[in-house]
Amino acid sequence: MKRPNHWPNRWLAVILAGWCLAACASLPTVDPDKTKIQATSAPAVKSANGTLSESRANALLAKRWSKNTLDLKAQAALEETATGVPLIAGNQVKLLFDGPVTMAEMMKAIAGAKNNINFETYIFDEDELGDKFADLLIEKQKAGVTVNIIYDSVGTLMVPQAFFDRMKAAGIHMVAFNPVNPAKVRDNGWKVNNRDHRKMLIVDGKIGFTGGINISGNYSKSSPFRSKSKPKNKKDVGWRDTHVRIEGPAVQAMQWLFIRHWTTQDADDLREADYFPTPVIAGDKLMRVLGSEPGGRYEIYKAMLLAIQEAKKSIHITCAYFVPDDQTVDALIDAAKRGVDVRLVLPSVSDSGLVFNAGRAVYDKLLENGVKIHELKLAVLHAKTVVIDGVWSTVGSANMDRRSFQHNSEVNVIILGAPFGTEMENAFREDLRNSNEVTLQAWRNRPALTRMKEWASKWWDYWL
Structure with a gap:
């Protein structure tokens, strides 16, 4: 059974949320100046051999960054103070684009599993791709590999x-x-508005995957500009998304997020398996694994906002569901006013009309203040990525909206350094080439019906 549109689920979540309305919580104020006062001189860095000494951590972050680029040592200290999550050294990170490439990598990892597979997803559809994925997991379970799955009850x-x-x-x-x-x-109560939006696959405690991709037939095709053929009709349009494959000590941090989530569900104890094998150095990537959840510390929100506030040269955002709060809007505008190249790649079509129109309600203010907006052509945009100054990158499940930051459990990874940042910038430029820029004049000439949809949708932005 192929579900033609995932986002009746979003509408349902909104309706159900109305049944259990409570006082609307607010996002925390993120003040970089106050955070700098609290920040330590050297951020903690963990490795395969434990926490590095202060001198070794400083050496790892000792590169002299130009005045036109984010100072990664200072930024790392700010983020650690705000989130309480340390950096992890010694990782390999592979950037993956769209469904076919990502699914091939994930299935290859599953096929090679020897001991355990932990899988967490928002959507797990029963269609050709979902059946293939399920069959492989069943095959591994029958072969003696321990398989544990968390799936979201609204997403499915x-x-x-x-x-x-x-x-x-x-x-x-x-x-x-x-x-x-x-x-x-x-026993933890009825929390229907709190959703598990994470996408994590962890194999043998050694290989981890995360990003925006769900298990659904929508991902059986690449976005048109990454495939060899153009779509003949709208039904053939692919989805543009981003995932990462990780090896190294950071996978253990992902494993802990999975296990902690499992325990919050009052589930049976996890069956015994070698979930935490001795970590090994797999590469040179320095990264942070951030998992956020309702009522938590807003780790992903704080890290993103601090990086935006500290940007010196560029802020390049690709976002599927963009309904920013006032603090994020102000941070983007402030960056543009101080000369930072602020560009957003957003959808031109969406699987959620309500979110799509609510996000467009802030276009005028952003465009008027120097933020450049581009809308992706020929594909349903589902990626959630940010690259700042070409050296600070994040890939994950969190969108820039209140639902992600306040109501969902999400996971994002932050990767520091120019090598991975260059890959992210190259991907962003490709998305730009396949997008149309939205100009202020053209936007102000949009139809009255479009304006009405934006106004009506904006009323719901807290619950979207």
Whole structure:
């Protein structure tokens, strides 16, 4: 069964949220000056051999950055103070584009699993791709590999329970995150508005994947500008998304996020497996793994906002669902006014009209103040990436909206350094080439009906 549109789920979440309305929480104020006062001189850096000494951490971050580029040592200290999460050294990170490439890499890793597979996803559809993925997981479970899966109960609302029961019958340990059905509520209460939007695959505690890609037939095709053929009609349009493949000590941080989430669901204990093998140095990437959840420390939000506030040269954002809060809008405008090249690649078509129009409600203010906006052609944009000054990059599941920062559990990785930043910039430039720029004059001449949709959608931005 192929679900034609994922985002009746978003509408349902909005309606259900209305049933349990509480006082609207607000995002924290992020003040870089106050954070600098609290920040330590040297951020903590963990490696395969434990936490590095202050001198070794300083040496790792000792590169002299130009005045026109983010100072990564200072930025690392700010982020650690704001999030409480250390940097992790010695990793290999591979940038993956769109569904076919990512699915091939994930299935290859699963096929090679020897001991355990932990998988967490928002959407897991029963379609050709979902069945193929499920069959492979079942095959590994039957071969003696321990397989554990967390799937979101809203993201999979339209999927027949028989699809998950088939995996459970094969011995796979399954948990539906925050059940929609009140009768299935666990001891942690009915929290239907709090969703698990993370996408993580962890194989043998050694290989990790994360980003924006769900398990769905929508990802069976690449975006047109990355495939060899152009779509003949709208049904053939691919999805543009980004994922990363990680090896090294950072995978253990992902593993801890998975296990902690498992325990919050009052699930049975995880079966014994070698979830934390001795970490090894796999590469030279220095990174931070941030997992956020409702009622938490807003780790991803704080890290993104601090990087935007400290940017010296460029802020390049690709975002599927862009409904920024006032503080983010102000930070982007302030950056543009101090001469930073602020560019956004946003959707021209979306699988969520409500979110699409709510995000467009801030176009006028951004464009008027020097922020450049581009809308991607010929593909459904689902990526969530940021690269700042070509040296600070993040890839993950979090969009720039209140739902991601306040109501969802999300995971993003931050990768420091120019080598990975250059890959991110190259990808961003390719997206720009396949986008149309939105000018202020043209935007102000948009139809009245479009304006009405934006105004109406904006009322719901807290719950979207």
